[in-house]
Amino acid sequence: MPASHGLRRRHALLLASAALAAPRVARAQGADPLPSWRDGPRRRALLDFVAAVTTEGGPDFVPPGARIATFDNDGCLWVEQPIYTQFIFAFDRIRELAPQHPEWQQDPLLRAAIAGDIAGASAQGVEGLLRLAGVAQAGNSPEEFQRIATQWLASARDPKWGRPYTSLIYQPMLEVLSFLRSKGFTTFIVSGGGVEFVRTFSAETYGIPPHQVVGSSFALTPGEQDGRITLTREPKVDFVDDGPGKPVGIARHIGQRPIAAFGNSDGDYQMLRYATEGPGRRFGMLVHHDDAAREYAYDRDSHTGRLAKAMEEAPRRGWQLVSMREDWSRVFP
Amino acid sequence: MPASHGLRRRHALLLASAALAAPRVARAQGADPLPSWRDGPRRRALLDFVAAVTTEGGPDFVPPGARIATFDNDGCLWVEQPIYTQFIFAFDRIRELAPQHPEWQQDPLLRAAIAGDIAGASAQGVEGLLRLAGVAQAGNSPEEFQRIATQWLASARDPKWGRPYTSLIYQPMLEVLSFLRSKGFTTFIVSGGGVEFVRTFSAETYGIPPHQVVGSSFALTPGEQDGRITLTREPKVDFVDDGPGKPVGIARHIGQRPIAAFGNSDGDYQMLRYATEGPGRRFGMLVHHDDAAREYAYDRDSHTGRLAKAMEEAPRRGWQLVSMREDWSRVFP
Numbered sequence: 165m166p167a168s169h170g171l172r173r174r175h176a177l178l179l180a181s182a183a184l185a186a187p188r189v190a191r192a193q194g195a196d197p198l199p200s201w202r203d204g205p206r207r208r209a210l211l212d213f214v215a216a217v218t219t220e221g222g223p224d225f226v227p228p229g230a231r232i233a234t235f236d237n238d239g240c241l242w243v244e245q246p247i248y249t250q251f252i253f254a255f256d257r258i259r260e261l262a263p264q265h266p267e268w269q270q271d272p273l274l275r276a277a278i279a280g281d282i283a284g285a286s287a288q289g290v291e292g293l294l295r296l297a298g299v300a301q302a303g304n305s306p307e308e309f310q311r312i313a314t315q316w317l318a319s320a321r322d323p324k325w326g327r328p329y330t331s332l333i334y335q336p337m338l339e340v341l342s343f344l345r346s347k348g349f350t351t352f353i354v355s356g357g358g359v360e361f362v363r364t365f366s367a368e369t370y371g372i373p374p375h376q377v378v379g380s381s382f383a384l385t386p387g388e389q390d391g392r393i394t395l396t397r398e399p400k401v402d403f404v405d406d407g408p409g410k411p412v413g414i415a416r417h418i419g420q421r422p423i424a425a426f427g428n429s430d431g432d433y434q435m436l437r438y439a440t441e442g443p444g445r446r447f448g449m450l451v452h453h454d455d456a457a458r459e460y461a462y463d464r465d466s467h468t469g470r471l472a473k474a475m476e477e478a479p480r481r482g483w484q485l486v487s488m489r490e491d492w493s494r495v496f497p
Numbered sequence: 498m499p500a501s502h503g504l505r506r507r508h509a510l511l512l513a514s515a516a517l518a519a520p521r522v523a524r525a526q527g528a529d530p531l532p533s534w535r536d537g538p539r540r541r542a543l544l545d546f547v548a549a550v551t552t553e554g555g556p557d558f559v560p561p562g563a564r565i566a567t568f569d570n571d572g573c574l575w576v577e578q579p580i581y582t583q584f585i586f587a588f589d590r591i592r593e594l595a596p597q598h599p600e601w602q603q604d605p606l607l608r609a610a611i612a613g614d615i616a617g618a619s620a621q622g623v624e625g626l627l628r629l630a631g632v633a634q635a636g637n638s639p640e641e642f643q644r645i646a647t648q649w650l651a652s653a654r655d656p657k658w659g660r661p662y663t664s665l666i667y668q669p670m671l672e673v674l675s676f677l678r679s680k681g682f683t684t685f686i687v688s689g690g691g692v693e694f695v696r697t698f699s700a701e702t703y704g705i706p707p708h709q710v711v712g713s714s715f716a717l718t719p720g721e722q723d724g725r726i727t728l729t730r731e732p733k734v735d736f737v738d739d740g741p742g743k744p745v746g747i748a749r750h751i752g753q754r755p756i757a758a759f760g761n762s763d764g765d766y767q768m769l770r771y772a773t774e775g776p777g778r779r780f781g782m783l784v785h786h787d788d789a790a791r792e793y794a795y796d797r798d799s800h801t802g803r804l805a806k807a808m809e810e811a812p813r814r815g816w817q818l819v820s821m822r823e824d825w826s827r828v829f830p
Contacts, residue, residue, distance in 0.1 A: 374752030419707030
């Protein structure tokens with residue numbers, strides 16, 4: 165069996181097991197679909213919204229085909245501090261490849277990444293991350309990239325918790341995903357991160373298949389080698405799915421306006437507006453990281469996952485501002 | 498209820514009814530999932546493939562999450578002669594708007610479209626069509642475009658049959674879609690046509706939700722007006738999902754290599770190769786339009802849906818070349 169065949173089968177098995185895992189969560193929840201959410205206005209607002217749009221004959225009923233819910237990934241479904249996980253992946257990869265690329269020392273961003281200078285390497289924000297990620301994996305096929313990212317995710321550990329990054333996901337948000345799916349919603353990730361990176365773990369980790377992940381992307385060049393069609397990832401970002409790009413990514417990829425959107429930073433501001441400015445009953449939710457004891461506490465002064473404008477406007481836009489400290493009885497699975 | 502709300506609800510109801518319709522087809526088929534396919538090598542090859550990849554423990558088993566099947570639309574799922582339907586839509590729209598745009602007479606392609614000169618207006622192929630479509634609908638939001646296209650599809654009639662274009666779909670291919678879905682496949686349209694156009698009818702017509710449609714696209718510009726997020730369709734094609742673009746569109750949008758692909762023209766050649774060059778058991782099928790009595794007969798000399806290279810290479814690549822005349826006991830529902 166060629167390696168790529170083995171990878172495909174392994175990946176496919178993960179997808180299948182993820183598909184099976186989702187109902188198990190729902191069943192285990194029994195009467196309470198959100199056991200990790202403390203009773204309070206945020207939890208009640210979500211339950212009320214779902215009841216309203218799924219009550220046939222009710223004034224707010226939305227048929228299943230239009231029950232579209234979108235979720236940011238970094239800081240909404242998994243930990244994004246001290247820097248975005250994809251950044252750490254890119255740093256590790258760049259350090260691994262640096263000896264073969266002495267010319268990288270000429271580039272301040274690359275030099276910072278090689279030196280492990282997080283502040284310097286992240287100074288250009290999401291676009292800088294994507295450029296580093298592009299440089300680190302340029303010339304690969306999507307399947308080769310998937311293999312590299314899957315291997316990294318299996319072996320890398322977050323230094324604070326000593327656990328794989330894919331276990332640093334928010335149990336209350338997993339419950340929201342399962343709950344919405346059990347109510348006929350189709351759940352999407354709409355991430356500023358690279359779409360191919362998020363797709364390597366979305367099915368196994370969140371029960372969201374690769375085609376329901378929208379994200380930033382690199383140019384792909386089609387070609388042919390050894391009598392086979394090839395696709396080559398270029399070190400050129402061709403779409404940034406962040407901020408004003410999120411409604412564009414949603415319109416292009418999903419083709420329907422979400423009726424519910426979940427985020428945690430100003431990068432999700434336009435997505436939440438796009439979802440909640442549509443007609444009929446809508447729902448917007450922001451996770452506020454105010455829990456230094458169990459996770460992190462940050463908002464308007466954070467370089468990663470800055471939350472200011474969206475938080476200020478949340479009350480008048482009717483968005484639910486979740487307090488991680490007050491609303492979540494547990495953080496991780 | 499604002500008009501856009503009504504449209505959203507109507508669209509959503511269509512999606513819901515489409516979702517319900519699919520199992521009804523499968524149930525009605527009883528023991529034979531492909532009643533409009535005559536017994537023969539093409540039908541048997543499809544049944545054998547599906548049996549092989551769905552037999553647990555078998556050497557070719559593929560878990561449901563990796564059962565990805567992609568279908569071209571024009572000429573594979575619905576009629577594409579004498580010209581692509583989206584072309585006719587663009588012509589009608591351009592004629593409607595022409596009095597407000599005297600400058601269009603300066604452009605040979607637009608002038609041909611206004612004059613109803615099909616040969617002149619289609620001389621630049623898919624890219625020309627997309628440019629005409631872009632000009633005809635530039636400045637709209639995706640939701641406004643959806644409304645215009647939905648209205649047109651409801652009222653326009655194909656002159657040969659006097660029927661709506663969405664009824665000129667191939668019953669045998671509807672059966673393939675339903676059959677594959679009943680076997681755990683996820684079915685996608687991968688069309689050279691504009692993704693937003695195909696999405697207006699894919700759910701109702703094929704049971705394929707908007708987010709499972711990949712297609713060519715126009716640039717979308719985000720903005721703000723009257724305190725609301727806007728998206729504006731620009732008259733600029735930013736992705737051509739045809740020929741070598743189809744594997745790119747698949748990798749970007751679906752994120753998995755299909756294990757089965759269905760097409761009918763050289764525009765599908767790369768998609769069929771991309772699918773069937775993957776490891777493990779694979780399936781490629783081309784619909785050959787050889788039925789002048791019931792539909793049309795065309796291949797290598799046709800401007801629309803040209804089929805030459807893909808047909809020549811079909812035998813050595815193991816692709817099934819379907820004879821519409823011999824293999825299909827009926828053409829339309």
